[in-house]
Amino acid sequence: MTEPLPPAAATPSNADVGAPGGSSLVGAPAELRMTIQVTRASGVVETFELRGEFHGNDA
Amino acid sequence: MATTHSGSAKAAATNAVTALLGAGATLTFRLAGTITAPGAVAATLPLSATPFAAASGTTGVAIANAIASDSAAAGNASPVANAALQTSGAVLIIHCAVAASASDINMSGGLTIAPGDTVSCSSLTYQAVPS
Secondary structure (H helix, E strand, O other), X not given: OOOOOOOOOOOOOHHHOOOXXXXXXXXXXXXXXXXXXXXXOOOOEEEEEEEEEEOOOOO | OOOOOOHHHHHHHHHHHHOOOOOOOEEEEEOOOOOOOOOXXXXXXXXXXXXXXXXXXXXXXXXXXXXXXXXXXXXXXXOOOEEEEEOOOOOEEEEEEOEEEEOOHHHOOOOOOOOOOEEEEEEEEEEOOOO
């Protein structure tokens, strides 16, 4: 007796790529990292470490 | 299931994206928006004519070449929500949300750029495919 084949896995769509909790074709999301300095009118310089992660096409 | 790319593949992906910027590209800090409907610009920093050096063949990380400061930022009362890398024609190529983690704990509420502030960027890296 032949067992039925399991259902085919769903094919990820573009909308799934990188979506939180969804399929990902590229693993971890792309990253943009930067260090910026903002000099205020008072002369005070503030430094920020920014790390951006982005998912999909329009996030 | 994880997907893993070779170093050369990661570098190729990063280089393909950074090449789209071209000469005259800028780094902009913006209020909330999307790549198709970007928020208002709070600061604009010109990138070098070649915005990024070639990506590492091991990690795929590209380091930006020298970035000029915005010595008189447009600013906004609302905090910055996004950073964007865009062409000289204002076509956004990379757009992402940013989270500020300030060296000064008093600024933990976010990054707000006031009109006339000077904004500089001393380090910028981009990685299209981290794994």
